[in-house]
Amino acid sequence: MNAAELVAALMLAALAIYTCTGGADFGGGVFDLFASGPRREEQRKLIEHALAPVWEANHVWLIFIIVLMFTAFPEAFSQLSISFFVPLTLVLVGIVFRGAAFVLRQYGEPDAGMRRLLSVVFGGASTVTPVALGVILAGIVGGTSAPEASTGGAGGGGFGLFGLLVGAFVLALFSLIAAIYLTVEAESAELKQDFRRRALSAGVLLGVLAFGVTQSASGNTPRFSAALLDSWWSWPLQIFTGGVALAVLAAVATRRDRLARTLVILQASAIVLGFGLGQRPYLIAPNVTISSAAAPEATIRVLLVIASAGALLLIPSLYFLLRVFKTQRR
Amino acid sequence: MDDILVARVQMAMSLGFHIIFASVGIAMPVLMVIAEVWGLVRRDPELIGLAKRWAKGTAVLFAVGAVSGTVLSFELGLLFPGFMRLAGALIGVPFSLEGFAFFTEAIFLGLYLYGWDRLPPRVHVATGVMVAVSGLLSAVFVTFVNAWMNAPEGAVLEGGRIVDVDPLAALKTAYALHEIPHMALASYVGTAGAVAGIHAYALLRDPRSTLHAKALAIALALVIPCALLQPPLGHFAGQQVARYQPMKLAALEQHHETRPRAPLKLGPFEIPGGLSWMAFGDPNAVVTGLDAFPPADHPHPIIRPAFLVMVGLGTIMALHAALAVFLLLRRRAWAASRPFLAFTVLCAPMGYVALEAGWIVTEVGRQPWVVYGLLRTAASVTPVHGLGARLWVFAVIYLILGVTVAVVMARHVRSTLKPGATS
Numbered sequence: 001m002n003a004a005e006l007v008a009a010l011m012l013a014a015l016a017i018y019t020c021t022g023g024a025d026f027g028g029g030v031f032d033l034f035a036s037g038p039r040r041e042e043q044r045k046l047i048e049h050a051l052a053p054v055w056e057a058n059h060v061w062l063i064f065i066i067v068l069m070f071t072a073f074p075e076a077f078s079q080l081s082i083s084f085f086v087p088l089t090l091v092l093v094g095i096v097f098r099g100a101a102f103v104l105r106q107y108g109e110p111d112a113g114m115r116r117l118l119s120v121v122f123g124g125a126s127t128v129t130p131v132a133l134g135v136i137l138a139g140i141v142g143g144t145s146a147p148e149a150s151t152g153g154a155g156g157g158g159f160g161l162f163g164l165l166v167g168a169f170v171l172a173l174f175s176l177i178a179a180i181y182l183t184v185e186a187e188s189a190e191l192k193q194d195f196r197r198r199a200l201s202a203g204v205l206l207g208v209l210a211f212g213v214t215q216s217a218s219g220n221t222p223r224f225s226a227a228l229l230d231s232w233w234s235w236p237l238q239i240f241t242g243g244v245a246l247a248v249l250a251a252v253a254t255r256r257d258r259l260a261r262t263l264v265i266l267q268a269s270a271i272v273l274g275f276g277l278g279q280r281p282y283l284i285a286p287n288v289t290i291s292s293a294a295a296p297e298a299t300i301r302v303l304l305v306i307a308s309a310g311a312l313l314l315i316p317s318l319y320f321l322l323r324v325f326k327t328q329r330r
Numbered sequence: 331m332d333d334i335l336v337a338r339v340q341m342a343m344s345l346g347f348h349i350i351f352a353s354v355g356i357a358m359p360v361l362m363v364i365a366e367v368w369g370l371v372r373r374d375p376e377l378i379g380l381a382k383r384w385a386k387g388t389a390v391l392f393a394v395g396a397v398s399g400t401v402l403s404f405e406l407g408l409l410f411p412g413f414m415r416l417a418g419a420l421i422g423v424p425f426s427l428e429g430f431a432f433f434t435e436a437i438f439l440g441l442y443l444y445g446w447d448r449l450p451p452r453v454h455v456a457t458g459v460m461v462a463v464s465g466l467l468s469a470v471f472v473t474f475v476n477a478w479m480n481a482p483e484g485a486v487l488e489g490g491r492i493v494d495v496d497p498l499a500a501l502k503t504a505y506a507l508h509e510i511p512h513m514a515l516a517s518y519v520g521t522a523g524a525v526a527g528i529h530a531y532a533l534l535r536d537p538r539s540t541l542h543a544k545a546l547a548i549a550l551a552l553v554i555p556c557a558l559l560q561p562p563l564g565h566f567a568g569q570q571v572a573r574y575q576p577m578k579l580a581a582l583e584q585h586h587e588t589r590p591r592a593p594l595k596l597g598p599f600e601i602p603g604g605l606s607w608m609a610f611g612d613p614n615a616v617v618t619g620l621d622a623f624p625p626a627d628h629p630h631p632i633i634r635p636a637f638l639v640m641v642g643l644g645t646i647m648a649l650h651a652a653l654a655v656f657l658l659l660r661r662r663a664w665a666a667s668r669p670f671l672a673f674t675v676l677c678a679p680m681g682y683v684a685l686e687a688g689w690i691v692t693e694v695g696r697q698p699w700v701v702y703g704l705l706r707t708a709a710s711v712t713p714v715h716g717l718g719a720r721l722w723v724f725a726v727i728y729l730i731l732g733v734t735v736a737v738v739m740a741r742h743v744r745s746t747l748k749p750g751a752t753s
Contacts, residue, residue, distance in 0.1 A: 053443070054440055056392075067422060067426050071419055071423065077407050077415075081404075081407030082713065085712070088404060091404075092401055096401060099393050100731055103394070108734075109738075155712075296497070298497045299420070299423070310429075310430035314437075317434060321437045324445055324449065325440070
């Protein structure tokens with residue numbers, strides 16, 4: 001693996017981490033929007049309590065991916081920004097509204113009407129943004145009919161049935177992760193059960209969508225589809241991912257919440273890994289590869305040094321943050 | 331409005347919006363930690379309460395700063411993909427350092443804001459110190475990017491690519507020496523000045539409040555050294571601009587004729603040789619005028635009034651700081667001097683206005699270049715259509731956001747101002 005591929009691997013790892021952290025935040029927003037049943041307000045309170053100390057740190061992973069991309073693969077970043085202008089703008093608007101609504105609802109001392117409005121904005125943005133992210137992912141694996149080069153056009157790459165299916169898949173995955181995290185964080189038995197039910201629904205939906213995406217991929221993105229299904233690693237990875245997915249559902253059903261949490265992180269990582277392996281060596285199929293877009297070797301080396309040094313500082317800090325807020329109070 | 335102007339306005343709006351909130355994120359942790367440490371040392375619950383009060387306001391403003399910063403990292407690509415394709419690898423180095431600094435800041439801010447009851451006091455203070463330090467580092471690294479854009483020495487354009495360049499080039503730019511301290515101090519002055527103004531106003535209404543007197547003291551402790559250092563730093567900045575960006579200097583001074591003994595214009599007055607002396611230390615030095623550059627390239631003349639606003643306000647704030655020191659030496663309590671309090675209230679918005687004015691000078695003054703002397707802004711704009719619509723969408727978003735935040739903050743401040751209010 002050369003230096004450029006190492007950075008690409010780093011970006012993939014960051015994507016997996018973002019899925020399990022920022023992704024969970026988005027999922028939390030979805031459940032805030034669709035909170036239902038007699039414990040509706042308790043559900044919302046739990047979500048707010050869980051998100052508050054960590055959501056800003058969680059979303060830095062996305063910025064991390066962006067910075068890695070434009071430093072190591074400036075050509076790809078430039079192309080992405082042009083071809084996927086519209087979904088990227090949607091992601092951006094979603095992020096702004098989400099963060100602002102969340103923090104204003106928490107600190108702004110809103111009256112009941114304003115609170116409802118902010119909740120809808122927060123929840124709505126949390127639902128739309130993952131779909132837009134999925135559309136972009138669908139596009140970069142080759143799901144646009146004609147990836148527009150520097151001619152610009154409308155920059156609406158990725159939209160279409162395949163894109164929306166992938167978007168729904170991402171949304172379901174984020175929701176599953178969030179539901180499971182919330183079962184661990186909930187304190188009452190009834191609340192835990194509420195989120196277990198939601199986790200099971202999300203998990204089943206995810207399975208259905210996985211099937212749908214795979215079917216759609218074979219028509220829309222034959223190269224990616226072939227890579228995902230016909231490589232030497234395809235069967236082991238598919239079996240592993242499927243197996244873990246079933247284990248997650250079993251753990252939730254048998255109320256083994258912490259086990260479910262570990263397993264769903266594993267499941268998400270396997271999905272992201274599959275995406276990465278299938279996408280390799282492309283950054284934006286079919287025109288932009290890791291080697292074609294790579295910045296000079298010297299720059300990439302510097303970046304790897306910075307990333308390593310940064311990780312040395314960050315990993316203990318993140319661990320400290322999660323320990324302080326995510327371990328159950330005795 | 332053509333697409334280039336639209337993209338520039340969009341970026342300017344995003345940057346102008348973000349920088350206020352980012353400045354709050356950089357300076358408030360300093361104030362909060364001072365209050366907390368003072369409170370712990372003196373066992374004063376009022377000071378701890380002050381730190382908590384400040385923390386509440388900071389949380390909202392920091393979050394808005396964080397999301398608006400995310401917007402910027404996207405917009406670099408969305409609006410100027412040509413710039414990112416060419417310069418991404420170079421600015422990526424300081425940007426990735428900034429990313430780590432900001433990540434650290436976000437983590438420790440989470441710990442600081444929510445860990446009051448979960449962390450032992452010393453650990454809690456330590457998290458606050460980490461926020462302050464990483465916030466400052468974040469500002470330092472991101473300013474490196476802008477410094478390099480203005481003074482990209484060593485970079486050579488060949489065949490549409492930047493070649494032969496040290497990957498650490500962005501960190502070695504000559505402009506770092508003045509841009510970074512000037513910006514860092516500007517965020518401290520802007521934020522602490524506004525905080526001082528708010529508490530000074532509270533004291534005018536409730537002269538016996540010990541809480542506001544302490545708050546004022548802490549804010550002024552930060553404002554005074556920074557406001558006094560800014561003018562000499564600004565002078566140094568001007569000298570660097572004269573050396574590396576002669577067209578920018580000519581434009582901000584509205585100096586048209588390349589000549590020695592260039593006069594310094596101050597409204598209707600002119601000091602012969604003044605500009606030559608300020609710029610190069612020698613009244614006989616030649617100062618390049620706008621006549622040396624093609625008229626189509628001249629930066630927009632708005633940078634002249636912007637420059638005067640920045641210098642004027644900076645001077646007033648320095649005078650205010652000097653007055654504060656004078657009162658201190660005369661053992662006159664700041665909280666007891668009503669004229670001084672009124673002056674402090676007047677100075678409250680000046681820091682941020684000067685900050686925005688200064689950025690207009692340096693950014694509009696850099697045009698038509700995005701990387702000075704190397705890449706023109708016009709060549710780096712996105713080819714995607716429909717930018718105008720997007721500009722309106724974002725303008726509306728920022729408007730709604732700005733108004734909402736202002737309303738929330740006003741409410742928060744008003745609750746602080748109620749006489750006898752405790753935390």
